[in-house]
Amino acid sequence: MLVPYEKGLALQKAIVKEKKALIERNEECPDTVIVLQHPAVYTLGTGSSEEYLNFDVNNPPYDVVRTERGGEVTYHGPGQVLLFMFTKSEIAFWFNIVSSSVFFNP
Numbered sequence: 001m002l003v004p005y006e007k008g009l010a011l012q013k014a015i016v017k018e019k020k021a022l023i024e025r026n027e028e029c030p031d032t033v034i035v036l037q038h039p040a041v042y043t044l045g046t047g048s049s050e051e052y053l054n055f056d057v058n059n060p061p062y063d064v065v066r067t068e069r070g071g072e073v074t075y076h077g078p079g080q081v082l083l084f085m086f087t088k089s090e091i092a093f094w095f096n097i098v099s100s101s102v103f104f105n106p
Helices: 005-024
Strands: 032-036 041-044 063-066 073-076 081-086 100-104
Touching: 005 032, 005 063, 005 081
Parallel strands: 041 063
Antiparallel strands: 032 081, 041 073, 081 100
């Protein structure tokens, strides 16, 4: 199943919010892993410039989404499996690094 980029990001933020609350209440905070794929989308990080796009931003071949992460332009699409791991030690840093991710391009 393909998960739109914005919905996947919202899910990650919800997981982090829940885990932060568990940590603050000194409750058990189990590790969580989500695996997903996105429909074709280009993301532009906070430092990115539209000049790096190889298409007209007013007529893109796929959705273009500005993100809170650093970096330039990143393509996400079907067949690219994303693995996001949320561990207690990473939650404190999540908003700076978004999450740990592993990309598999078969």
